[in-house]
Amino acid sequence: MALSIPKVVHQWTVGDGEGFDALQYSEQPLPELGDSQVLVKCDLLLKYRDLMIAQGKSIHPVAPNVIPGSDGAGTVVAVGKHVRRFTPGDRVVTAFFQDYVGGPFQLSAAISALGGALDGTLRTYGAFNEQGLVRIPSILSSLEASTLTCAGVTAWSALFGLSDYRVSAGKWVLTQGTGGVSVFALQFAKAVGARVVATTSSSDKIDFLKGLGADHVINYKEDAEWGTTAKALTGGSGFDHIVEVSGPVSMRQSLKAVAIGGVINIVGYLGGSSGDQPSFSDCFQHRCIVRPIAVESRIVLEELCRAIEANPEKLRPVVDSKVFRLDQLKEACEYQWLGKHKGKVCVEIS
Structure with missing residues (x-):
């Protein structure tokens, strides 16, 4: 499937400022795609960790001027020359730890956490390593699938891990x-x-x-x-x-x-x-x-996706009725911070 590749990306970064005013919105040139990377047109959601990072209150190390957001899903636009797991047109969801494929958790995986150690999903297009992505269950929208990265996998691990x-x-x-x-x-x-x-x-x-x-x-x-x-x-x-x-x-x-x-x-x-x-x-x-529980591996995310595919009526993610645009990120953060949501707060990028 031939999809157009943009020349610029709209994104949020965490800079100086108090509270959610530390979030800065900008337009940047689209970086060159690496040989093992996959370019994804993103939809995403917010979670408590994102709000803490945006306010400078994270208990974990955060890269300077990081693009926040760890939960995301969307459509593959282009792939690097060494990529074998995906092709343009595939629908994918991000894994929280980009380098944690499976097995017992290792502290070394922490340096591959999206939206903290690595640039995350609060952007229109993002390049991710092919090992840090999973195919979306066919019955889910991108917004629904974006709920699986952290919340879905964490709950699954809690009950079945x-x-x-x-x-x-x-x-x-x-x-x-x-x-x-x-x-x-x-x-x-x-x-x-x-x-x-x-x-x-x-x-x-x-x-x-x-x-x-x-x-x-x-x-x-x-x-x-x-x-x-x-x-x-x-x-x-x-x-x-x-x-x-x-x-x-x-x-x-x-x-x-x-x-x-x-x-x-x-x-x-x-x-x-x-x-x-x-x-x-x-x-x-x-x-x-x-x-x-420190989220879980890509293999567990794949297991969860298979379970949802087999039981869509019982396991469809619950998305809050109020969906925000990317340029409304600060409003979305305030909405979740005040506890007004029921289910996941999503940001739709179109």
Whole structure:
């Protein structure tokens, strides 16, 4: 398929400034395509990491003047002369770690993280190594597919990444909020017949969560001891899997809710990186597995794509109804930062 190759690219970079004013929009010449690179016309989404990088608050190293954005999908426009995995016209989604193909996570993979160590997806066209891309499930749009890079893969790894602790029918799963990872985890858990309790800070989002299949929803703003309340819903046995997205501010309640031998999957710190942090003895007392997740490999992303292809009705990504243009990036950041979204916040590039 012959596709036109542009001469310029419109992009955002992180420069000097306070908050989201550090984001700078510009037009630049399209760089020369490398022999092993694939040029992709991008659509993308935002996630919490992108917002922290844009504000200069990332806990991980960030390259100077980096193009942010790790989640993206789109259409292949051109390929380098050594590329064998893709041809122009293919629809692809980015892998978060461009050099992490498979196997146990190695710290060396961190230097290939898109949107932080490497230039990311907040641009009209991007050149990516062919090893850092995966074909999109045919039933998904590019915007839907862009949700898989981090949120989808992280939720998949949380529930199915430990071979001896995979979620299955009848198991109890606890999710937190209506962000991307939590919504995916709810969908994945219900698809295999698990029972799910979801939490939210807004009564307006209860029906949304129940519509996705949540068996029970707890407003944690109205119930400070929501961990104890949630555990009671399991008959006192506790949760086999908890997807912990809020960090120190909620970890103590997660420990109260977890089953003996259950798994608390630490995904992030949406509630902040400081707070009432449980001690080693607290974790020991509850006899659970506490497992940090650093996204996952390209092979796991491919596994997730195959699962979605086979179960589109149950596993279609949830995209927020409000979609932004690339030049509306700052508005999109504010929208997500204020927690107005349900599902993933997407930026459409056309």
